[in-house]
Amino acid sequence: xxxxxxxxxxxxxxxxxxxxxxxxxxxxxxxxxxxxxxxxxxxxxxxxxxxxxxxxxxxxxxxxxxxxxxxxxxxxxxxxxxxxxxxxxxxxxxxxxxxxxxxxxxxxxxxxxxxxxxxxxxxxxxxxxxxxxxxxxxxxxxxxxxxxxxxxxxxxxxxxx
Numbered sequence: 001x002x003x004x005x006x007x008x009x010x011x012x013x014x015x016x017x018x019x020x021x022x023x024x025x026x027x028x029x030x031x032x033x034x035x036x037x038x039x040x041x042x043x044x045x046x047x048x049x050x051x052x053x054x055x056x057x058x059x060x061x062x063x064x065x066x067x068x069x070x071x072x073x074x075x076x077x078x079x080x081x082x083x084x085x086x087x088x089x090x091x092x093x094x095x096x097x098x099x100x101x102x103x104x105x106x107x108x109x110x111x112x113x114x115x116x117x118x119x120x121x122x123x124x125x126x127x128x129x130x131x132x133x134x135x136x137x138x139x140x141x142x143x144x145x146x147x148x149x150x151x152x153x154x155x156x157x158x159x160x161x
Contacts, residue, residue, distance in 0.1 A: 019154055023078075026078065027055050028111070037097060042054075053120065056132070058130065059132055064132055071121060072119070072122070074105075080148045115144055118140065119139045122134060
């Protein structure tokens with residue numbers, strides 16, 4: 001019997017997967033009348049029937065706790081030129097939406113100028129390492145096809161054209 005393989009280092013894992021472009025999104029929710037949001041890069045479609053997407057949130061994030069409480073969240077896929085928003089929502093702390101253009105849509109924060117907006121109901125939560133995968137049933141989806149998405153690759157933002 002051969003020994004179980006050792007996992008690669010965190011540094012190598014980050015370097016290799018960092019070379020793969022990822023969409024930049026802000027996951028948002030409203031709880032007790034207050035909007036909340038965080039930047040995520042782990043987003044992908046999962047199923048067509050039913051329409052499911054997944055995002056990955058740090059196990060101890062405040063946003064994850066709020067999503068557990070509300071059972072609902074939105075995904076704002078950022079557009080080229082929204083790098084400052086991505087950085088703002090990547091920070092820890094409260095009131096990330098203060099001074100940011102947004103409106104409530106379906107009871108959830110929709111960021112102004114985002115390329116796409118999805119409304120999700122929590123379908124399932126899956127524990128995976130230091131994150132929780134939040135699988136969402138998509139109840140509404142809108143895109144602005146004239147806007148191009150913002151992606152992140154090798155620690156740099158890129159706007160697709």
